[in-house]
Amino acid sequence: MTGQPGHNAIVRSKRLPLLLLLVCAAALAGCSSRGIDLRLGLGDEKERAVAGDSVPTIPYQVKLTGVDPQEKDLLAALEETSTSLRLRDRPPPTLAGLNRRAEDDIERFAAVLRSFGFYDGRVASALRNTPAGNGETGWAEAATTPSDKGRDTMPQPVTLEFLIETGPPYRLARADLLLTGPDGTTASHPLDNKELQKVGLSSGMRAEADPIIQAGRRLVDRFHHDDYPLAKAGNRTVIADSAAKTLSVTYGVVTGREARFGAVTVSGAEKVDADFIAGYRTWPEGGQFSPAEIAATRRELAKSKLFDAASVDLGGPVNDQGEIPITMQVSESAHRTVGGGIEYSTADGIGGNGFWEHRNLFGSAERLRLRLAASQLQQGAEAGFSKPRFFQRRQSLVVDGQGKQYNTAAYEGQLADSFVGVERRFAQYWTATAGLTAEYSSLTGADSPNEDFYLGGMRASIRRDSTSNPLDPTSGSRLEMTVSPLTSLGGASTRFISAGVNGSSYLPFDRAGHYVVAGRARLAGVWGEERSALPAHKRYYSGGGGSVRGYEYQKIGPLDENHDPIGGRSVVETGLELRARVSEHIGVVPFVEGGNVFDDSQPSSLDLRWAAGLGLRYYTAIGPLRLDFALPLDKREGSDDDFQIYLSIGQAF
Structure with missing residues (x-):
């Protein structure tokens, strides 16, 4: 008997935790039924997670009133900064949560008003029931919890209206x-x-x-x-x-201290001479400091095509001599390139070319380019060499030459020529070239005997190029003026001067350059000899993929009885096309072109032969692939085909 009470005590102690749990559960249930909020201050987004997805939310719409509709930028800024608009697809479960969003927006809107010059602006908010079908509206009930009517009853939608008084702008x-x-x-x-x-x-x-x-x-x-x-x-x-x-x-x-340019330090140089890299600076030694010169030097380094990356930065503070050091950091790119391309037209057939280029031959950006090209019309080799900073910083030594075999409708035979000169860049877009040239030709044409010409003379040109891309320009323009006096050094006697001007311009309709109007024009003539005394390749011809599409190569202009071109002493060409890039890789290009060749040194009229066509472009990383279909609008029976097709790389001009 003595152990019985102890046993009962043990039983009671085991039941105590269970009783406590039951009491807590009942209390929690009671609290929940009375609507006591036990969510401990969690935000609107966390409320739904605690209460469960079945808790109703309050749908709402946002209305801004009081702002002049002409203030479109202000309205856009208010809408962009609004929290209640941004979270509209995640409505809160309570009106209190919606009010918190409104209070946040009031502060944001006030800041936006000040940024637009409305320093006396005022913002208030109001919650209203969204008008029902009868058009009635009223103040939203100031409840802080979902409705007591049960979870099956959905809350009424409300309108959060912001009343904005901008006041006069400062x-x-x-x-x-x-x-x-x-x-x-x-x-x-x-x-x-x-x-x-x-x-x-x-x-x-x-x-x-x-x-x-x-x-x-x-x-x-x-x-x-x-x-x-x-x-x-x-x-x-x-x-x-x-x-x-x-x-x-x-x-x-x-202001800090006034400064001059100090010493230049180069880092990252490997195969390019460091002193040569330092010479890309556009300022004179000890010149007054200017950020514009820093930017110009960066551009010069980028144009050299010697570096994958190049930076020009301040190398430290101004020293006691008032000089600020400059650091050039470069990362050299590969200096050799091998490439090539193919082209095709219904008149010229298929052609191809390949080249090899070295852009740092002797360590100071000397460039050597060798090229082979072959088609049904011509075959040959070309070589070009340039040495930058030739006696002056923006001046280069230029040497080039070529040897070709021709088999065109205008002439057949061999040609070799060479040029040695100086190229000098001035201003931002301008380049001038002048030098001596010598050539040999042995060509037979429809209106020229098989004579050997040995010519010598001068070649000069001035060129301006502000285009955005050499293969696919979308803005800017090009202009080139050339003159070349030549005289016989042996063989058949002749003496003449040829001169011409060639230009193109590109006008974009949008910032991305997806819609561009492109136009070109050419005018050239030769003086000093009659046509029959000129070497066949020194006469002017027109027609083909590089001039007037729709006509065969060299076929526009005077023809002999066999419909072969004999050339002329002046030429006029023009062209206009609309380049529309309709997707990331596809473009459509309608175009119209015209041209003619004349017997006299000056065009006797502007009676041109016209052609029109449509092109397709497939845009790649290296440039657009071009497919053009063109029709001659002034077709000559027995001389011109019904149409021409061209396939190449890059835009037509």
Whole structure:
């Protein structure tokens, strides 16, 4: 009997945890039935996860009122920054959660209004029931939890309306510049209208944040260009006059020390001579520092095609001599290239070419290019050599030559020529070339005897090229003017001057360059001899894939009784095409071209032979593949085919 009470105690102790669990469960159930929120302050997004997917959410729409519809940029900025709009597809389970989103948007909207110059702007929000079918509306019930009617009853949709009062925009009254010199002294300088325009501001303009901030950056850039490489922005002070609705801005600029260019250090050079790389700098030794010269030097390094990457940076602070060191960091690319291509036309047949190029032959960017080409019309070899920085930084020695065998409708035979000259770049897009040339030809044509010509003379040209891409230009233009006086050195006697101008222009309709109008024109003539005294290849011809598509190669112009071209002493050509890139890789190009060759040294008329066609382009990483179909609009019976087809790489011009 004595052990019985102890046994009962043990039993009770085992039942105690179970009783506690039952009590807690009942309490929790009771709390839940009374609507007590046990979610411990979790946000709207976490509320749904705790309560389960079956908890109803409150669908809502957002409405912005009070903003002038003409303020499209402001409306777009408000919508872009809105949290309630961004999370509209994830509605909260409570009106309290929706109110929190509204409060967040009120702060965001106020900041946007200020950035657009509305410093007195006010924003308020209101929750309303979304109008039902009867058109009635009212204030949304200020509930903080889902409805007590049960989970089967869905909450009514509401409208979150933002009431925005922009007020009048503030205007820029004035802008001052506060300079802090190297010694710490300060000086204030008001910016006049001309100086304001240089940094993108104007007196009386709306005081929007973005142009005001950008103006500060431009001011610092101006000091960089004015020999202060270490200039940086100081404090910017903005004072608003609520009565006058104006804003005044003071820009602080810490100039740092004035500097000149110092020593240049090159790193990363392997096969290219380091001193040669340093010579790409565009500034004179000891010249005043300018970021524009730094940028120009980067462009020069990129144009050399010697490097995969090249940077030009400040190498340290201004030293005691007032000089700032410069560091050039390069990563050399492969200097040898092997390539080739093929082309086809119904008149010329199939042709192909291959080349080998070395762009650093002796360690100082000397370029040697060897090329072989063969088609049904001509076969031969070409060689070209150039040595940059020939006595002057932007000047190159140029040597080229070729030997070819021709078998065209105009002439047959051999030709060899050579050229030695100097090429000099000036301004941004201009290049001039001048030098001596010598050639030998033995050609037989329809209107020329089989005579050997040994010619010598001069060749000069001026060229401007601002195009965006050599194989597929979408903007810019090209212009080339040439003149070449030649005289006999032996063989048949002749003396003449040929000159011409050739140009093209490219006008894009969109920033991406997917729609471009391209046009070209050519005018050339030869003076000093009659046509019969000119070597066959020094006469002018027109027609074919490189001039007027739709006609056979060299077939436009005077013909003999066998319909073979005899050439002329002047030529006129023109062309226009619309390049429409309809997808990433496909383009469509309708075009029209015209041209003619004349007996006289000057065109006797503008009576041209026209052709029209349609081209397809397949765009690749190296350039577009070109397929053109062209019809002669002034077809001559017995001389011209019904159509021509061309297949090549790159645009027609």
